[in-house]
Amino acid sequence: MGGSDPHSALVDNHSLHIHTMSQWPTNNGALPKLFRSFMLLLKPVIQFITLLWFLCVKIKAPDVFIVQNPPSVPTLVALKWASWMRQSSVIIDWHNFGYTLLALSLGRSSRFVAVYHWIELHFGQFNPNHTNRATVLYDQPPEFFRPAQLYEKRKLFFRIKKDMFRLNSSIDCISYGITANDMQDPNTTIFTNKIGDNYQLRQNRPALTVSSTSWTPDEDFGILLEAVMMYDRRFAALLNENVSNGDEVFWKDVDEGKTFSYPRLLFVITGKGPEKEKYEEKIKKLNLKRVAFRTMWLSPEDYPLLLGSADLGVCLHTSSSGLDLPMKVVDMFGCGLPVCAVSYSCITELVKVDKNGLLFSSSSELADELMMLFKGFPNECDALKTLRNGVLETGLSARWATEWEANAKPLISKVIAGDLD
Known part of the structure; x- marks a missing residue:
């Protein structure tokens, strides 16, 4: 309705x-x-x-x-x-x-x-006088859920620039230093800029993490808030112990003899539901230094582009029945996006640990995963790249049309023909 x-x-x-x-x-x-x-x-x-x-x-x-x-x-x-x-x-x-x-x-x-x-x-x-037949139909993404091209990312980030930059509200690590002229510049976004005649992703861009939610009790958003506070505190500790350079903090990995960086994190939370305002008020009180949140509702055309432009997806869905799988993760996989998801009984049917995503059961586990995956962002984050490659290898082959032809269509045909007795 x-x-x-x-x-x-x-x-x-x-x-x-x-x-x-x-x-x-x-x-x-x-x-x-x-x-x-x-x-x-x-x-x-x-x-x-x-x-x-x-x-x-x-x-x-x-x-x-x-x-x-x-x-x-x-x-x-x-x-x-x-x-x-x-x-x-x-x-x-x-x-x-x-x-x-x-x-x-x-x-x-x-x-x-x-x-x-x-x-x-x-x-x-x-149909009490007939056999009730059950068929498993796995959700699969339609064709328009796919990795986004650079030009598509640039256009999307420009369309949602006002939602990203908040000049009239509290300044955070994303809006800091942004002017009204920056808002109107078609060649500049948080994630992309123009060099000569070419567009490219910024090296000092924040890591874009997306979570889709219906803001209902079966998704414990508090886990994510606690995890990002831990990330923020750990980042501050590294900042005190190592060398700061602009938007990044560098530290020496003694075992590998390499220098790594950690990025700012931008969490874009899409969706609408009954608990949205409650958690928005909690976010305002967090006083985060290296993490920022944006809540928004995107058009059906822009939502796949956002998933296809992100670096990581987070799923907070915990099935009330323990039997359903989150469609949001299916959509993320369709866009080539690796996922960190809350662990519950049947989630391993969808999220394969260390192949296309990771599972967590607590805020501290999620914080550990964020630190591990974004270590060396954007070019040296090998763990994140491994998961993305795993998604691209396995997550783009299965599509809704194929699943429909194999499972749903035959069932519907039998129902219409009355062959289920």
Whole structure:
């Protein structure tokens, strides 16, 4: 219902017809508490009626409904009614369990969670007189998730320059020394500059790290904040012990007899959700010297470019059910981006340690990984280069179209033909 605009590849596809439903108002905070409770109860009822109108009246009767779960309420209830009324089959993409997500905020013992679980279990079983078939379909990135070319990076960084530089707010290690003229200069960004007729990446650029989040309880953003504070403190300790040169600090590696540097870190956090403002306030109070954060919402066209331009991805997703894999990591791999991800039960199906990424279970482990991966940035960070090469070797071959043809399409064909009995 409403929400974000789809990618232009979907909008421009004449085989697809997008029906947009009105989004439920979200600015209910100023309402009296009793009225807010009434609105929460009214919301699923209105959504249920709206869904039935679209599924049963506004669109033509399909051979099969395909729906992603969660949300289960009121989606699965409305879909069961609609499939019965229109004699259509149903395929559910069990992306996760809705009741386990609800339990993160209300607790497993909550009666609301128990009711939600019953609804999900009862209405998630379609065709009771036939065999319910399950097929594993791994998320894969579409073709537009790919490594970005230098000219694409330059154009992207110029488009989001105002989000990167914050002249009217507190100055950090990214905005320091930036003037209004710099903001208007099309040849200069944080990461690129123009030498003669050619553009190139800056040697003293910050390391760009991206984390995509829905700002929900199943992603503990506090782990990242603690990790960057550790990075900042360790950097300060190195600064006191070694030689500082402009934007970098150099130190002697006694074992290898080499000189290495550590970069400033710029974390770009994309996404929107209920806990965003809470963590933005926490970020403002960190007083970091060598690390900066930017939160933003990018267009469907710019988001893949950002991933394809970054140096490292961080995934904070911890599955509420322990069964789902984060699509954001799939997208990062599609863009050739290595990932540091929170460790949980099935994540190793996706993140192969020391091949395409690293896992962590605590903020100190993530801080260690940041120090290790960005040692010698941008030219001598061998550990980061090894992971990127691993992603490029294995992560660009599997695409959504291939996975669809191999697993989803045959299942849909059998459902339509009624061959699943």
